[in-house]
Amino acid sequence: MKYFFKKILKQISEKSKLFNEVARSKAMELSEQELSELEHTFAILTFGAFVGLPSPPGQITLDLLPESEKEIMLLLQKTDTAHEPLSVLASLFQVD
Amino acid sequence: MKNNPQYVFFIGKGGTGKSTVSALTALKLSHEQKILLVSMDPAHNQSDIFQTTLSDKPTEINKNLLVIEINTEKWIKNYLHEIEDSVRRNYLYLSAFNLEKNFNIIKNSPGLEEYALLLAFNKVREIYSTKDHIIFDMPPTALTTRFFSLPPLSLLWNNHLIKLRDEIIKKKELITKIKFNKKEYESDKVLKKLQQQQSFYTDVKNIFTDINTTSINLVLNPDKLSMEESKRIIEKFREINIQTDNIIINKSVDESLSTAIKEKFRDIKSKIFPLSKTPLIGIESLKSYLLNNNL
Numbered sequence: 001m002k003y004f005f006k007k008i009l010k011q012i013s014e015k016s017k018l019f020n021e022v023a024r025s026k027a028m029e030l031s032e033q034e035l036s037e038l039e040h041t042f043a044i045l046t047f048g049a050f051v052g053l054p055s056p057p058g059q060i061t062l063d064l065l066p067e068s069e070k071e072i073m074l075l076l077q078k079t080d081t082a083h084e085p086l087s088v089l090a091s092l093f094q095v096d
Numbered sequence: 097m098k099n100n101p102q103y104v105f106f107i108g109k110g111g112t113g114k115s116t117v118s119a120l121t122a123l124k125l126s127h128e129q130k131i132l133l134v135s136m137d138p139a140h141n142q143s144d145i146f147q148t149t150l151s152d153k154p155t156e157i158n159k160n161l162l163v164i165e166i167n168t169e170k171w172i173k174n175y176l177h178e179i180e181d182s183v184r185r186n187y188l189y190l191s192a193f194n195l196e197k198n199f200n201i202i203k204n205s206p207g208l209e210e211y212a213l214l215l216a217f218n219k220v221r222e223i224y225s226t227k228d229h230i231i232f233d234m235p236p237t238a239l240t241t242r243f244f245s246l247p248p249l250s251l252l253w254n255n256h257l258i259k260l261r262d263e264i265i266k267k268k269e270l271i272t273k274i275k276f277n278k279k280e281y282e283s284d285k286v287l288k289k290l291q292q293q294q295s296f297y298t299d300v301k302n303i304f305t306d307i308n309t310t311s312i313n314l315v316l317n318p319d320k321l322s323m324e325e326s327k328r329i330i331e332k333f334r335e336i337n338i339q340t341d342n343i344i345i346n347k348s349v350d351e352s353l354s355t356a357i358k359e360k361f362r363d364i365k366s367k368i369f370p371l372s373k374t375p376l377i378g379i380e381s382l383k384s385y386l387l388n389n390n391l
Contacts, residue, residue, distance in 0.1 A: 058208055
């Protein structure tokens with residue numbers, strides 16, 4: 001009987017280790033994606049000029065700001081979905 | 097028909113005496129003409145020179161001479177305030193868009209100081225268009241160079257953005273044609289704004305490069321540092337098609353040295369302002385200096 005309980009506990013322990021590893025792996029994947037997006041955003045902000053994305057002088061963008069609600073909404077939407085690029089891609093190709 | 101005023105800029109390294117030379121020139125010209133002297137230098141020495149408190153409202157020095165001081169910080173604040181007001185009026189969905197937090201950072205951004213001076217310049221020439229001369233006592237070299245470079249730089253960007261916006265509009269029209277089988281013409285407010293910007297920067301750029309409208313006077317002292325910086329200023333201005341009209345050799349002590357400097361800048365007209373034995377503070381000492389030196 002003792003041996004039987006020991007066996008069950010061992011199995012439970014092994015299973016929980018497995019669940020733990022799977023959960024860690026998923027959490028790590030998500031964090032790596034978030035990290036990648038953050039690094040991407042940082043690179044664009046600081047080094048965009050070197051890859052064809054320079055920023056105009058401040059007053060040009062400020063002057064346009066009152067007429068650019070739609071553009072700001074687009075950018076905000078992009079930052080929201082930046083964490084889930086795969087789901088955006090899936091939705092684009094209508095993958096269920 | 098009254099012509100527009102002539103815009104006279106005094107530029108140069110800090111401490112060369114731009115403010116004093118501007119004040120002397122304004123006083124001299126005001127004998128027969130209507131003059132406005134504008135202090136664009138944040139150091140604002142004109143109030144010390146004329147021994148009177150100055151502000152952005154004109155102060156009368158004599159019947160033909162008014163002086164104003166441009167407060168750059170106030171201009172930046174007012175500009176950002178206007179933008180904030182327009183955003184609140186125009187935005188339908190993003191009414192909670194937090195501008196104040198962003199503007200507290202933006203107000204110190206590179207480029208805003210010289211843009212504020214450009215807006216002030218434009219306002220001054222609108223309001224005081226009946227003057228014969230508007231004299232600008234400019235900040236030291238770095239800010240002055242950015243001020244004059246801003247219109248051509250902004251136009252480069254503006255032209256590029258207009259091209260991009262035109263393409264966006266063409267695509268939009270194509271999509272509505274496919275969707276609704278007719279072209280829907282909707283006026284694009286962003287394009288309109290870009291075109292307004294283009295008109296503003298083109299106007300100002302043309303004023304700066306027109307030798308009949310604008311006179312650039314470089315003030316230097318008879319020392320090596322001042323001369324080297326002056327050479328760089330002239331070269332920088334040439335790159336943006338702005339001609340230096342006059343060199344003012346200020347605080348001259350040694351006539352032979354001043355003559356040698358004149359020779360170095362022989363392509364440009366020059367004038368010598370001798371060093372004054374007494375401080376040039378107050379209208380009487382300025383008038384006395386002009387009289388004693390036949391200026």
